[in-house]
Amino acid sequence: MNNSPETVFSKIIRREIPATIVYEDDLALAFRDIHPQAPVHILVIPKQVIPTIAEATEQDQQLLGHLLLVAKQVAKQENLDQGYRLVINCGNDGGQTVYHLHIHILGGRSMQWPPG
Numbered sequence: 001m002n003n004s005p006e007t008v009f010s011k012i013i014r015r016e017i018p019a020t021i022v023y024e025d026d027l028a029l030a031f032r033d034i035h036p037q038a039p040v041h042i043l044v045i046p047k048q049v050i051p052t053i054a055e056a057t058e059q060d061q062q063l064l065g066h067l068l069l070v071a072k073q074v075a076k077q078e079n080l081d082q083g084y085r086l087v088i089n090c091g092n093d094g095g096q097t098v099y100h101l102h103i104h105i106l107g108g109r110s111m112q113w114p115p116g
């Protein structure tokens with residue numbers, strides 16, 4: 001795994017590159033995915049860099065819970081009343097490409113199972 005703490009998401013947090021931000025608080029940011037895989041595709045990230053969910057610790061417990069609550073709040077804000085999917089990709093086999101923990105919110109269409 002790549003443990004470099006800085007990714008493109010740090011630049012989005014610092015407003016160094018543009019993103020369509022839909023939610024922000026002291027701990028978290030949510031913005032639209034640049035390559036949407038569903039009509040609604042939003043990423044929820046912690047402002048603190050945790051590269052992967054595998055590297056989260058007990059100390060991150062409250063933050064991780066907060067990110068899930070932000071995800072459900074953003075889903076409501078986006079009117080995903082029919083449901084949605086939350087995804088965390090971890091590492092190479094998980095298909096993770098940006099090593100700054102993020103929750104994908106995917107909605108606006110029916111999802112398939114199992115995922116690819």
Ligand code: AMP
Binds near residue numbers: 032034095097099
């Ligand atoms: P993952 O493959 O789970 O690491 O997801 C990374 C996601 O970040 C992908 O869905 C990308 O499309 C998205 N992404 C990468 N760069 C940007 C960016 N600058 N703005 C918004 N989304 C991005």
